Amino acid sequence: MLETLLSPKEKLKIKIAARNLSFFYGDHQALFDNNLEIPENRITAVIGxxxxxxxxxxxxxxxxxxxxxxxxxxxxVVIDGVNILDRNVDVLELRRKVGMIFQRPTPFPMSVFDNVAYGMRLHFKLRKSEIAERVESALRGASLWEEVKDKLNGSGLALSGGQQQRLCIARTIAAEPDILLLDEPTSAIDPVATLKIEELLLSLRKRFTIVIVTHNMQQASRISDFTAFFYKGRIVEHDTTTKIFTNPSNKKTEEYITGRFG
Amino acid sequence: MRETDDCIRRPVFFRKLLNAVMWLLSAAGVALAVFCMLWILWSVIRNGAGVIGLDFLFCGSKPPGEPDNGVGNAILGTVFITLTAVVIGVPAAFAGGVGLAIYGQNSRIGNLIRFSVNVMMGLPSILAGVFVYALLVVTTGHRSGFAGSLSLAIILFPVVMRTTEDMILMVPAAVHESSLALGMTRARSVLCIVCRSIKGGLATGILLAVARTAGETAPLLFTALWSDAWPWHYFTQPTANLPVLINEYTTNSPSEEMHAMGWGAAFLITITLLLMNLALRFICREKKHA
Structure with a gap:
């Protein structure tokens, strides 16, 4: 369904496909028949x-x-052709492949270095020198290396909020996932640090498929290629970000992005 | 307009007064607590500090009047009894607390366990003594230091278990979730990440529980009781220990010398606990600014 929206030059591979996805908290149904296709190496914003x-x-x-x-x-939910909700899918392997960053930065109570090395050591058998290399490249990848290279042995909790969040991103990409899920990653962070993280995400787009939930519509329009608008557990509209923000097809979407509710 | 304005205004005075009263009440509560603690500390120091010396610390107990009289055997006995209680009780209770925190939320069995542990926590310590007396002393035919350890472990167990669970639940869910999201198993996440972020609180909680049980007297009267010997027959014979010594020397003896030694033992316990607490605070300081 997405292919039709794209210019013929852009042949995008679909990385994640949610099909008839419903979700329940006990008896309460929170999602209704969500269908969503998320293209590889693009940033998809989820707003609502x-x-x-x-x-x-x-x-x-x-x-x-x-x-x-x-x-x-x-x-x-089909990722690379496999329905990951299937009981046979190993959840630990899935989570290595699909990294997640949360709203509040959650550095582990250990040094900056170990924060990044910890998850990596779980998944890969590495020599000491390799670990050091990979930690550095993950921290560089998260645009944090220059700020922390002299305090790698200091506590991760001693960093500023924005640095902590980038540390969490470094820790996640060190496990070499394909997909990054970000759940309002900048809502607890000041505007300057937010811009840094947005730039970081744009740079990571080449390597990862990124899905970001955000409350901030400017953020969605600044960084995302595609946007999905959720309302009351349903996906109202999913399209290129440009289309959603300039010429939405649905009235609800238009009302939301123009700030009439929400 | 001005009149209606005056009508709906309430004078600030009463709110300030109430605030002052509340402040006074809580200050008085704090003062009372500190006063009691200082008073106890002062009587223990005044009466007990004087007898502390090398003989007192390193010689075994003897009948009053004999030279080289000390409480060394009771100190060692208390160390044996308490450490064994810790070895028996703390790991099991810690594991139970972790399990309850991970698997026991919103589950019927979890609630049942939690309820039992709460009841166990409220049991008078003398019951733990009688229980072990029936279980171990009557069946084997002798009191022993080990029976004392067992009764203390029973007292220790529920406190440590609930402390562990409560501390784990205080950690924000996001910490647990983010370690799972990295591909960790639940056990690793809880033991290596969650417990690590609360290690100071956990250690303090466990130490406080240990400290409280180390001074329990009632269960030891049924189990370890007392002996003038050194505790080399810890598993098979009555074993000297400080709480029972304090009880015996201060209330059951006419000798002034033994009264003083009882105070000395009380002083010893108090100072040890104080130092342990301080040491723990020092070790487990939050190292946020590393």
């Missing part, structure tokens, strides 16, 4: 008013919702 199911939708992609017994997903 509070409580519309954006984060809920995102949290299905790495099955993090399974931590809570009463939460349940129905339908399919």
């Amino acid at each position: 008013p509070s409580g519309c199911g954006k984060s809920t939708h995102l949290r299905i992609y790495n099955r993090i919702f399974e931590l809570y017994r009463e939460q349940r997903a129905e339908g399919e």
